[in-house]
Amino acid sequence: MFDSLTTRLGDVLDRLKRRGALKEQDVEAALREVRVALLEADVALPVVRDLVAKVKEKAIGREVLKSITPGQMVVKIVHDTLVETLGGEGEDVMLPADPPGAILMVGLQGSGKTTTTAKLALRLKDREHKKVLMASLDVARPAAQEQLKILGEQAGVATLPVVAGQRPVEIARRAMEAGRFGGYDVVLLDTAGRLHVDEALMDEVAAVRDAAMPLETLLVADAMTGQDAVNVGKAFHDRLGLTGIVLTRVDGDARGGAALSMRAVTGCPIKLLGVGEKLDALEAFHPDRIAGRILGMGDVVSLVEKVAETVEAEDAEKLAAKLAKGEMDLNDLAEQLRQIRKMGGMSGLMGLLPGVAKMKNQLAQANIDESIVKRQEAIIQSMTPHERRRPQVIQASRRRRIATGSGTTVPEVNKLLKQFMTMNKMMKKVGKMGKKGMLRGGFPPMPGMPGMPPRF
């Protein structure tokens, strides 16, 4: 989400980097562009002013002027200020000491409350091993209660049976009762979307809060929200006393200034990020990582974690050894392809790499075809185990059979084999040079994919 901001600040600060000494007017010039970049990123005006003033105060002065690389210094100051504004440490959702505890989900229409409720329920169930009950208090939008019920079935989480005609406060009471009698740890209350300027509906949700006395009141907000984020955040916070924010659609290309705005105006931590339509697409928020991403430093920590989660360390070691000797076979390649897909495809991975955010537009234009990974997997799956171990036996008629079997063409099979051979040869060379270390992570250059672009 913050990629565009990264690009913009990257441009501005790259210019600074190229200069030897940093003058006051350089800082001023850079900050003007930082300001516009932040505004284009939908950071609310008052927050932008604050941020720019803070950076300026820190930047113009002894430490910067005397530092050896002034550009880097400014990058760090902007980074630190962003982290500061986004909030210190990543905080997770509070869990009840005395179950059942309620979590109240509130927000504007269409911000993603119902989907987020189901995601959070699944997360609490799987990660924290909590017994979770969901209840929809949305009696306004047609089929909203039905939607939560279906999501509950998908997530394997219980939902409160719908009683037609009940008002939200009654449903909340019934949900808490069901939570107590059913031995639930957490009761998630999904409310109807409402405008923060709608007095009647704000009164209603305040009454729900009083009835359920939630442990957490989470504002669900769309990452694409504009300047109004400050008004929305403030109104909900003033009225309900929020305990946290969930930012949704972070997998879009919105610059996500709303994150900065809402955090600044409510003082509430951003607790979770929605990063996809699937129910497991909910991530913890880490201000330092996001700030790093804003500045084009790449979300390396996330990448490392993602790899660690998906790739078995032992397998990676084994593979690295094989690679170094040039002994990798097509089984290993298939495994690599599968892992790439598991980690969200090439574009998902590349977005996390330092320096790549800047090139994302070019990459999009270059049309990295995610289906290539799938097709290559299909080709390998159409080979016999023998062929996978010894690709050199695959002659013309076998190629024809593989192409037919995988629904691809002979040239595609040829291409895969050729790339595989080249890769193996190259790895052998690298292995001989003793650079085994670089392969530990399990990332050989993939056939059909452009190599990682160099930074700077």
Place this chain on the structure above:
Amino acid sequence: MSGQGWLGRLRAGLSKSSNRIVDGISSVFTRRKLDEEAIEGLEEVLIAADVGPATAAKLAGKIADTRFEKDVTPEAVRRALASEIAAILAPVAKPVGIDPAKKPHVILVIGVNGTGKTTTIGKLAKAMRDDGKRVVLAAGDTFRAAAVEQLKIWGERSGCPVISRPQGADSAGLAYDALQQAQRDNADVLLIDTAGRLHNKANLMAELEKVARVLKKLDPEAPQDCLLVLDATTGQNALSQVSTFREMLPITGLVVTKLDGSAKGGVLVALAEKFAIPIRAVGVGEGADDLKPFDADAFARGLMGLEA
């Protein structure tokens, strides 16, 4: 809810934030002379309404060109700005026109998640039914849980048949069936709902393109209209949304929803300048009658906190 005209409600909604704008402008012009600082302040006032830094600078610049260093009242500046904005928006204020020769006139409704596509279709269906048209609805959001049920309820409310398939079905196939059915029934309008999708997801965008493609097998001119639904709360990302969706499908109009909140949808000004896509309607509430034609003048005046 009722009893108040939609214009009144729109203005009431707009005034919530335009009050801020008015306050902003008034405070900017306490010194009465339009100097550099005042222009900058004016720019920020527009930015706070989501107009965007570039367009805000341009609008403020126009005011500066004609009135720099002159004594001006806040009211006059407001009026001047409103007429600038109205001039930009007037050419794009065009309601949906149904081609009576088409049986049916196909309208494909698209947009990112949560902008209000299904609700907008429900409202459109109601308005067209009230207009005496035979309307068929296609529940093309086969992805989101209960989206089909949601549209069915709207279909019941407006008395329009809803063509649906179970969740998870192919939406292009459903669209094809729906068009066939609408043709058989000699319907005037077919409204096709689609699942919300983020515009940066290439595969989901390709799926949308496929919906349009299969429709052409039955009617080479279909869809006659392709409406992009935008949430007024959205900031500058709306530009990216329009630009990306437009690459995939010929967008013939915009519908702006949730204008009854305090978000002003100032990004519409930037959109009108950049893409000149007609704004077909605005959503100002959750009721069936809360979809209204877009009135450039009222919008601009409301935005600047002036009486209509």
